[in-house]
Amino acid sequence: MDTGGLELREALRKEHLSRRRGFREAEREKIGSRILEKILEFPEYQKARRIALYADMRGEVPTGGILRAATQGGKAVFYPRVIPPGALRFFRVYLSSELREGTFRIPEPVFPFEERTPEEFDLIFVPGVVFDLQGTRLGYGRGFYDRALAPAASRKSKAGLAFGFQIVPRIPLPPDDRGVAMDWLITEERIGRIN
DSSP states (O other): OOHHHHHHHHHHHHHHHHHHHTSOHHHHHHHHHHHHHHHHHOHHHHHOSEEEOOOOOTTOOOOHHHHHHHHHTTOEEEEEEEETTTEEEEEEOSSGGGEEEOGGGOEEESOOOSEEOGGGOSEEEEOOSEEETTSOEEOSSSOHHHHHHGGGTTSSOEEEEOOGGGEESOOOOOTTOOOOOOSEEEOSSOEEEOO
16 A cells, blocks of 8 residues: 555645635736746647537636636636536536536536537546646546546646646656646646656
8 A cells, every 4th residue: 555655745736725725816817917928829739629518616727717718719618517426527607607517516507408429528637635746636526537538648638737736747656646746737827848
């Protein structure tokens, strides 16, 4: 059993959640605007026709500007919805008003009309608590995104959104880790491709 690595991952998660909570809203929005500028210049975003996004919560990188820019640019935007017992399914959203508090108090699509699978997206923006330079991601620990993205794991379409302080050199992984690695990391400082 990898108890040392597990303890270190939990410590990383707690530390970065605490740092994120310590962000003043004005600072979060300011840095979020810089991240949005990077995304708008990102060739993978520019050529994408169908993207997956998430509703930010608990101090995550703000995503409302991405939704507005994408829909104004004619892109189809899909948000996840938790389907019990623990699957993520993605439904099209046109406006942020089409999101309502759902499972775990996360905003989810209210009108689940048009559904797509992760394999059908040109670009998938993924939230996380901590990322490392190899594309490893620590989320909240429930594995929803890892399970949902597993079928699309070989596609070079997964972009982790994070503030610069959320990137660490390496996250310790257990030998049996089934997490899906990111292909890109996007922060206010840069867009980095993971090889």
